[in-house]
Amino acid sequence: MDTNRKWIVAAGAALAIVVAGAFSTLAGLLVGPLHEELGWSRSAVGLGSLVNMVVYGATAPFAAALMDRVGMRKVAVGALGLVGGGALLATTMTAPWQFVLYWGVLVGLGTGATATTFAATVTERWFVARRGLVAGLLTAASVVGQFVFLPLLSWVIDAWGWRAAAYGLAFAAAGALPLVYAAVRDPDAAPLHVRADKAIKPDKAVRTAQTVNFLRSGPFWLLAGTFAVCGASTNGVMWTHFAPAAHDHGMPTTVAASLLSLIGIFNVAGTVSSGWATDRFDPRRLLAAYYALRGLSLLALPPLLSATVxxxxxxxxxVFGLLDVATVPPTIALCRAHYGTGAPVVFGWVSAAHQVGAGSVAYVGGVVRDLFGSYDLVWVGAGVLCAVAALLALVIERGQRRPCSSGALSTA
Known part of the structure; x- marks a missing residue:
């Protein structure tokens, strides 16, 4: 396998992930403008975010399967087309249901297809050594898209309005599309154990049995449960509600967005370091530590919010930045340990749970704010969920990676 080729593919995948990631966090900056300009309630905007995150999560496993059928290039290019089209249509919105359709469904489909499942697929197909590190690097690319551009998007919204930010992201997707098409491809020859597995060509009944197999396994549900909490305590609260919560305390939205960007910068270091650690230490214990520390940081947040930094x-x-996406490499590693070459698809379903948790808290957070005039209960609830996830992580079996030579997913 050509060394240069695999890094070109990784770079193209990273570009697609960065651009799509920028769409994931813009919704948090739209809460105030849509409320003020169009008169929508925060819970109505939160419903659009809920649909976006659930569609994002539901798309991930099917996108992984679609990559097996038509290739990574077509899926990545199609995803960029969806996010760009959804952003352009969003500029014409006049009713909340349109936000649900354009941002919730179309952008959700596009971002879901280029989510962490995409990173897992690229890692699985193109890399053998240092998979944890590569997974961390590609996950960090998602973080760059999600957070690093937030101050710029916030400034654009303040200067020219929220529609200008949506136009900017649509043009970014259009510009990235030909570059991603040129860089991303599937390997000409899969590793031996993958070729052997594909040579079996299981029929529909066997594929259904494979799905039921991992759905019935304890490790899958424990991983899905912990990752649901991961989504609730990151996408659900921080990406959606941090900026409006800080604004409630008198902090300008642009300053709050800059803090989120700073979280993103630390995210890169935390995710890459977590990938390195996952190659060397027990991923279950890493997950438990990450969730416990994240929970403590969320519990400490309410009294820290004020008009100034x-x-x-x-x-x-x-602290939150170092922990935010650090859970991804060990979760991917545990999927691989239990399900072998079926790990990308299984991780797609685990990611679906992540987005269900994220979307639920995004919506509930808006409802809590409308009812109580404060987000404090949301931070506390997310912290408690993290404590539960830390305990669940320790219960997951260690697993032992083995190829799925029999056509069934491993459930060690």
């Missing part, structure tokens, strides 16, 4: 709040952004 002070050292304790900066310390929070550092």
């Amino acid at each position: 002070d050292p304790p709040l900066v310390a929070f952004t550092l």
Whole structure:
């Protein structure tokens, strides 16, 4: 396998992930503008975010299967077309249901197809050594898209309105599309164990049995449960509600977006470091530590929010940033340990749980704000969920990676 070729593919995948990731967090900046300009309630905007995250999560496993059928290039290019089209249509919105359709469904489909499942598929097909590190790097690309551009998008919204930000992201997707098409491809020859597995060509009944197999396994549900909490405590609260919550305390939205961007910067270091650690240490214990520390940081957040940025709040952004997406490499590693070459599809279903948790808290957070005039209960609830996830992570069996030579997914 050509070394240069695989890194070109990884770079193309990273570009697609970065661009799609920028769409994932824009919704959090739209809460205020849509409420003020169109008169929509925060819960109505939260419903659009809920649909976006659920569609995102539901798309991931099917996108992984579609990559097996038509290839990674076509799926990545199609995903960029969906996010760009959804953003353009969103500029014409006049009713909440349109936000649900354009941003919730279309952008959700596109971002879901280029989610962490895409990173897992690229890693599985193109890399053998240092898979944890590569998974961490591609996950960090998602973080760059989600957070690094937030201050710029916030500034654009303040200067020219939310529609200008949507136009900008649509043009970014259009610009990235030919580059991704040129870079991303499937390997000419799969590794021996993958070729052997594909040579079996299981029929529909066997594929259905494979699905039921992993759905009946304990490790899958434990991984899905912990990753649902991961989504609830990141996408659900931070990406959707941090900026409006900080604004409630008098902080300008652009400053809050800059703090989210700072979280994104630390995310890169945390995710890459987590990938390195996953190659060397027990991923179950890593997950337990990540969730426990994340929960403590969320419980500490409410008294830190104010109109200004002070050292304790900066310390929070550092800690939360290091922990935010650090859960992805060990979760992928555990999927691989239990399900072998079926790991990308299984991780897609685990990612679906992540987005269900994220979307639920995104919606509930808006409802709580409308009812109580504060987000404090949301932070506390997310912290408690993280404590539960830390305990669940320790219960997951260690697993032992083995190829699925019999055509059935491994459930060690």
